[in-house]
Each structure stands twice: as structure tokens, then as C-alpha cells.
Amino acid sequence: MTVMEQRGAYRPSPPPAWQPRTDPAPLLPDAEPYRVLGTEAAAKADPELLRRLYAQLVLGRRYNTQATALTKQGRLAVYPSSTGQEACEVAAALALEERDWLFPSYRDTLAVVARGVDPVEALTLLRGDWHTGYDPYEHRVAPLSTPLATQLPHAVGLAHAARLKGDDVVALAMIGDGGTSEGDFHEALNFAAVWQAPVVFLVQNNGFAISVPLAKQTAAPSLAHKAVGYGMPGRLVDGNDAAAVHEVLADAVRQARAGGGPTLIEAVTYRIDAHTNADDATRYRGDAEVEAWREHDPIQLLERELTGRGLLDEDGVRAAREDAEAMAARLRERMNQDAPLDPMDLFAHVYAEPTPQLREQRAQLVAELQAESEEGTAR
Amino acid sequence: MTTVALKPATMAQALTRALRDAMAADPTVHVMGEDVGPLGGVFRITDGLAKEFGEDRCTDTPLAEAGILGTAVGMAMYGLRPVVEMQFDAFAYPAFEQLASHVAKMRNRTRGKMPLPITIRIPYGGGIGGVEHHSDSSEAYYMATPGLHVVTPATVADAYGLLRAAIDSDDPVVFLEPKRLYWSKDTWNPDDPQTVEPVGRAVVRRTGRSATLITYGPSVPVCLEAAEAARAEGWELEVVDLRSLVPFDDETVCASVRRTGRAVVVHESGGFGGPGGEIAARVTERCFHHLEAPVLRVAGFDLPYPPPMLERHHLPGVDRILDAVARLQWEAGS
Numbered sequence: 221m222t223v224m225e226q227r228g229a230y231r232p233s234p235p236p237a238w239q240p241r242t243d244p245a246p247l248l249p250d251a252e253p254y255r256v257l258g259t260e261a262a263a264k265a266d267p268e269l270l271r272r273l274y275a276q277l278v279l280g281r282r283y284n285t286q287a288t289a290l291t292k293q294g295r296l297a298v299y300p301s302s303t304g305q306e307a308c309e310v311a312a313a314l315a316l317e318e319r320d321w322l323f324p325s326y327r328d329t330l331a332v333v334a335r336g337v338d339p340v341e342a343l344t345l346l347r348g349d350w351h352t353g354y355d356p357y358e359h360r361v362a363p364l365s366t367p368l369a370t371q372l373p374h375a376v377g378l379a380h381a382a383r384l385k386g387d388d389v390v391a392l393a394m395i396g397d398g399g400t401s402e403g404d405f406h407e408a409l410n411f412a413a414v415w416q417a418p419v420v421f422l423v424q425n426n427g428f429a430i431s432v433p434l435a436k437q438t439a440a441p442s443l444a445h446k447a448v449g450y451g452m453p454g455r456l457v458d459g460n461d462a463a464a465v466h467e468v469l470a471d472a473v474r475q476a477r478a479g480g481g482p483t484l485i486e487a488v489t490y491r492i493d494a495h496t497n498a499d500d501a502t503r504y505r506g507d508a509e510v511e512a513w514r515e516h517d518p519i520q521l522l523e524r525e526l527t528g529r530g531l532l533d534e535d536g537v538r539a540a541r542e543d544a545e546a547m548a549a550r551l552r553e554r555m556n557q558d559a560p561l562d563p564m565d566l567f568a569h570v571y572a573e574p575t576p577q578l579r580e581q582r583a584q585l586v587a588e589l590q591a592e593s594e595e596g597t598a599r
Numbered sequence: 600m601t602t603v604a605l606k607p608a609t610m611a612q613a614l615t616r617a618l619r620d621a622m623a624a625d626p627t628v629h630v631m632g633e634d635v636g637p638l639g640g641v642f643r644i645t646d647g648l649a650k651e652f653g654e655d656r657c658t659d660t661p662l663a664e665a666g667i668l669g670t671a672v673g674m675a676m677y678g679l680r681p682v683v684e685m686q687f688d689a690f691a692y693p694a695f696e697q698l699a700s701h702v703a704k705m706r707n708r709t710r711g712k713m714p715l716p717i718t719i720r721i722p723y724g725g726g727i728g729g730v731e732h733h734s735d736s737s738e739a740y741y742m743a744t745p746g747l748h749v750v751t752p753a754t755v756a757d758a759y760g761l762l763r764a765a766i767d768s769d770d771p772v773v774f775l776e777p778k779r780l781y782w783s784k785d786t787w788n789p790d791d792p793q794t795v796e797p798v799g800r801a802v803v804r805r806t807g808r809s810a811t812l813i814t815y816g817p818s819v820p821v822c823l824e825a826a827e828a829a830r831a832e833g834w835e836l837e838v839v840d841l842r843s844l845v846p847f848d849d850e851t852v853c854a855s856v857r858r859t860g861r862a863v864v865v866h867e868s869g870g871f872g873g874p875g876g877e878i879a880a881r882v883t884e885r886c887f888h889h890l891e892a893p894v895l896r897v898a899g900f901d902l903p904y905p906p907p908m909l910e911r912h913h914l915p916g917v918d919r920i921l922d923a924v925a926r927l928q929w930e931a932g933s
């Protein structure tokens with residue numbers, strides 16, 4: 221007999237029954253990224269949709285090369301190219317209805333343009349004239365977000381507010397792999413799941429956060445796995461397969477709209493260009509890796525599928541390229557014009573009513589400009 | 600004319616009443632934060648709101664300040680007017696990224712297309728015997744962030760009027776609640792029609808000709824007490840309650856200093872890099888020829904907020920204020 225038993229005082233009581241809240245199995249992502257192109261599933265894809273995706277991919281690629289060229293001419297302050305990731309950009313925009321909202325990060329100009337935003341206005345931030353060139357309400361596109369992950373809680377709040385008002389609006393928030401390490405990413409996912417907000421989170425895992433590879437970013441089996449801990453489904457998809465990305469996104473959007481809550485989607489892709497035009501990617505990755513990914517090019521994957529099934533011929537390919545060239549020429553021409561900027565705009569939109577302090581400072585600038593122009597005429 | 604008997608009310612009651620009236624007047628006003636629902640907040644400022652308006656409009660959020668303010672941004676984008684409660688001053692820091700990068704800038708970034716009418720209520724300051732992280736005065740951070748309004752009431756009536764004004768404002772307002780004044784009472788009749796003044800005006804709380812005490816929030820009653828005590832020395836002190844740190848009411852402040860020729864800025868937060876430096880500089884720039892002495896500051900020491908048993912040595916009290924006023928009299932030789 222132990223001392224405890226002798227005294228008869230201590231009876232360990234069993235802990236209260238613990239039940240897991242949900243069965244995590246349906247929330248877990250598949251082991252392999254979901255694919256459509258080159259598989260049986262492709263036969264079920266809508267040919268019209270595939271053609272639209274193709275045209276947008278070709279346009280997107282050309283937009284990327286044109287914008288990068290404009291940085292060399294000093295017409296853009298910086299451009300983070302999404303070459304190699306066009307399928308994610310295009311599918312994201314096409315999966316949304318008009319009334320839905322897009323919350324892009326700085327790399328997502330293509331998704332912004334695919335929503336209908338003027339291609340030049342979509343570049344205002346990167347051009348360096350004003351921060352956001354477009355009216356966010358016109359196409360329901362939030363400003364491009366530079367601080368990583370911070371636009372995700374906005375998407376949750378907006379979707380939540382829409383649902384409170386009885387509108388069946390879905391918000392799609394885009395983020396990179398590095399951004400998933402930020403606190404705002406976790407807080408946004410948690411809020412979305414607790415509120416069952418109609419939000420879809422799309423992580424474009426392009427392998428790197430500037431120079432830092434995914435392995436140094438996270439120890440998770442996949443980024444899609446992160447969903448399970450919050451109580452939402454995680455989905456893994458081949459980010460270079462436009463048909464697959466579109467299908468997975470459209471499913472998640474449908475589910476969110478129907479009141480089924482948020483989804484986290486990880487699209488596995490690759491950044492073919494450097495982080496931005498200012499980055500030297502040879503410092504942190506080898507050519508062989510880049511070449512392997514070039515072989516898995518989103519445009520070629522879709523082109524092969526379409527031509528193989530007789531949905532696209534040489535003329536179709538040529539027409540898509542010509543459209544893209546025309547777009548690039550228009551973009552070049554418009555970007556080569558200097559944007560007329562009014563210095564008074566500096567003070568126009570800080571507060572609804574300028575503070576007395578800003579009114580004084582505005583008057584100071586007016587006087588400075590006046591003096592400048594008088595000097596100019598005197599000379 | 601009917602006279603309504605004035606009943607004593609606390610600042611906390613006035614704040615609750617302001618929230619309730621704002622929610623009743625405008626269905627887009629939503630209150631959110633940690634424990635603001637059935638509990639009514641740790642200071643009970645949101646008492647009864649969840650019951651009256653439902654938990655969709657007075658929402659207990661997950662425990663995540665960046666998430667609270669970040670989701671409020673999205674809600675404001677969709678046409679709501681979120682009123683966010685941060686539980687304590689030092690727990691608002693995780694939300695600072697959202698505050699500085701988005702809340703303060705969204706109107707500007709979108710060239711006026713996307714204003715964010717968010718009110719961020721933050722109980723601030725010391726004097727309640729709180730342990731670490733429960734007594735910070737962080738107003739200098741907010742003041743240094745263009746795009747935010749920063750207001751702080753010192754009276755029961757202002758608590759009501761300024762909070763209503765903050766919620767009505769189309770710009771984000773950091774609404775700093777002097778937590779040690781929550782239980783201060785005043786004869787304020789909640790049944791009277793209340794005035795809602797635009798944000799940005801200071802008031803003279805007490806007139807005098809010897810010197811001006813420029814102050815706000817929790818230091819206002821201390822300055823009034825000091826002014827009363829100063830009469831024994833033959834000094835008549837004017838007390839200006841700023842009420843709004845951004846925008847700053849240069850006009851009222853400078854009119855007072857020009858009358859008195861002497862000024863002391865009084866606040867709890869540290870002096871170095873604190874609001875007093877900005878205020879003293881503004882007053883000096885505008886009133887130099889009227890000044891009989893340099894503008895002095897009486898502030899908290901430049902240290903992390905001390906433990907409760909030592910806080911009385913840190914907080915600017917009547918003696919320290921009178922000491923400064925005495926130093927202002929150097930030219931007169933007293």
C-alpha cells in the first residue's frame with residue numbers, strides 16, 4: 221500500500237472529456253498539388269474558359285516583359301515581375317464575380333488589370349507618381365499592399381461587413397509564401413475562420429521571399445497545411461496550371477458565397493524573373509533550377525492542351541500574340557507620357573478637412589511655387 | 600423655461616452613453632474589441648451594448664489587436680463605422696502596423712476615394728495602480744503619425760461630446776481615454792441635449808493672468824488643482840485644456856500665452872520626444888515677443904512606466920507644476 225492509498229484521501233479524478241471540434245481530415249490538403257492540364261480532368265474543363273485563360277496568360281506575360289523594360293528606361297521606379305506566375309494572377313481575377321473584391325499585394329498587377337483596372341492606373345504606385353492610381357470602388361480592387369500580409373485582415377473585415385449587410389460578396393486576398401510568416405496572416409486566417417467570413421486566401425508559393433527560400437521560411441509540410449489549425453480547409457494546387465488554379469479558386473469562392481466559410485489555397489509556382497528589376501537572383505539560386513521551371517511554363521502547358529484538343533491553332537496563337545503586342549505598344553506609349561502632377565495634391569487628401577497646420581504648410585508651398593515661377597519668367 | 604436638475608455622472612457613464620447614442624443614431628456604427636460583448640469591457644464602457652444592439656454590432660473579437668484593427672479597416676471600406684476598443688494603452692502596440700501603414704494613410708493613398716471612419720478607443724495613462732503595461736501614455740506616437748486625429752477628454756461632458764464627434768468624423772480618430780478619470784464625477788445631465796463639437800478646439804478651463812498651464816486629459820484636474828493652490832502665492836494661472844492634440848489649436852493656446860506671457864506644458868508621458876516639446880516649440884515660434892520666460896515642460900520622467908508603488912514620484916503633481924511656475928517668475932525676481 222502506498223501512503224496515498226493508506227490515507228484514502230487522494231482519488232485522481234479523470235479529466236473532463238475532450239472532444240476535437242472538427243475532424244481535421246477533410247480540411248487537410250492533398251499530398252500532391254492538384255492538376256488538370258494533361259490529365260483526365262482536362263476533358264471536363266470548359267473550352268471557352270480555357271481559351272479566355274490562354275488569352276489572358278499571353279497578355280500577362282507581355283505585360284510583365286513590357287513593364288520590366290520600362291524600368292530600364294526609368295519610366296517605372298520598380299517592377300516586381302510575375303513572369304512564371306501568370307496562371308495564378310489570371311485565374312484569381314477570373315474566379316471572381318463583378319461584385320466580389322480583390323485584395324492584391326505589390327506583385328499582383330496582372331490580377332488587378334484582369335479585373336478591369338486601366339493598365340496604366342494599375343502601375344501608378346510602381347511608377348512613383350501617386351500611391352494608388354485607381355478608384356478601389358470602381359472595380360472592387362483594394363490598393364496594392366506593400367506591407368506584407370496587412371491586406372489580409374482587410375479582406376476579412378470587408379467580407380464580414382458584406383455578410384452583415386446581407387450581400388453575397390466574396391473577398392479574395394493574395395499573398396506570397398514569405399508573407400505567410402507575418403502575424404497579420406495568422407490573425408486574418410483566425411478571424412476569418414471564427415467569423416466564417418466569405419474569404420479566399422491565395423498564397424502564391426513562388427519559392428522565394430526576395431532571397432530566402434521556403435525551407436528557411438517555414439517547417440510546415442506545406443503552406444496549405446496551415447489552414448487546418450484555424451479550422452478551414454487547405455488546398456494545394458499546381459500554380460502553373462491555369463485550369464487547375466481556376467477550378468480550385470472557383471470552388472472556394474462558391475463555397476464562401478454559399479456561407480461555407482474561408483479556404484486557404486497554396487498555389488505552387490515559381491518566380492522566373494528576379495524579385496524585382498533591382499534584385500540579383502544569381503546570388504541565391506542556380507540556373508538549372510530556373511531552367512527546370514521554365515519547362516513547366518504556364519503558357520506552354522495550356523497551349524499544349526488547347527492545341528492537342530484542337531481548340532487552338534497557329535492562327536489562334538498568332539492572334540493572341542498580336543493582341544499582346546498591341547497592348548504592349550499602347551502601354552509603352554502611354555507610359556512614355558509624363559504624368560501631370562499637381563503639387564497641391566500633397567495636401568488634398570490627408571484629412572477630410574485640412575488641419576490648420578496643413579493649411580499653413582499649403583500656403584507655404586504656394587508661395588514657394590509662386591517664387592519659382594517668377595524666377596523662371598525673370599530669367 | 601424648465602430647469603433640469605443636474606445629476607452627477609461619471610466619465611465612464613458618459614462614454615457608454617455616447618456609444619449607445621451613436622449606435623442608435625447610425626446603424627453602421629459597430630463596436631468591436633476584446634471582452635466588449637456581454638462583459639461590457641474590462642472598464643465596462645461598452646456595458647449593455649451587446650444586449651441592446653446584438654453581438655453583430657458589439658462584437659467580442661479574437662484576442663489579436665492587429666486583427667481587430669485590420670478587420671475594422673475592411674469593415675470601414677465596406678461602409679461601416681467601426682469603433683474599436685484596445686484594452687489597455689500598451690496592448691495597442693501590436694496594432695501599430697495597421698494604424699500607421701493603413702488606417703492613417705488609406706485616404707491619402709487612394710486620393711480621397713477610400714476614407715476610413717474608424718474610432719480607436721484606448722484607455723491610457725497611469726495613476727490607477729496598474730502593473731506593467733497598463734499605464735503607458737503613447738500619444739506622441741499617434742501625434743507623429745499624419746492622417747490620424749488624436750483627441751482626449753478631461754471632463755464628463757467632453758467625454759460624451761468628443762466621442763460622438765470622433766465617431767461622426769470621416770477620418771480615423773485615436774480617442775485616448777484617461778483611465779484614471781473614468782470614475783471622476785461631474786454634474787452632467789445625460790438627459791440634456793448634448794453638444795457635439797468638431798474635433799480640434801481647445802478650451803480655457805480657468806482664466807488667469809500670471810501664466811498659462813497647457814495640458815490635456817488626466818493632467819487637466821491636476822493643473823486646476825495647481826492653479827487653485829497658486830493663488831496662495833499670488834499667481835493667477837490660466838489653464839488650457841487642449842482636448843485635441845491633432846489637429847492642434849494654436850489659436851486658443853497662443854491667445855492665452857500672449858495674455859499671460861508665460862507658459863508651462865504639463866503631461867504624464869515622458870518629456871523627451873514627447874508632446875510638450877512640440878507644443879513648447881509652436882508657442883515659442885508664434886509668441887516669442889510676448890514671452891517673459893522660456894516655455895517650460897512638466898512631464899513624466901523619461902523612463903518606462905514605473906511600478907505602481909513608485910508611480911506617484913513619476914507623475915507630474917501639483918508641487919512640480921508650482922515649482923515650474925516659480926521658475927517662470929525669474930524676470931520678476933520672485
Ligand SMILES: Cc1ncc(C[n+]2csc(CCOP(=O)(O)OP(=O)(O)O)c2C)c(N)n1
Nearest residue numbers: 327366367368396397398399426428429430
Ligand atoms: C512587413 C514587410 N516586411 C518586409 C517587407 C520587404 N519585402 C518586400 S517583398 C519581400 C519578400 C516577400 O516574399 P513573398 O511573400 O514570398 O512574396 P513574393 O515577393 O515572392 O511575391 C520583403 C521581405 C515588406 N514589404 N513588408
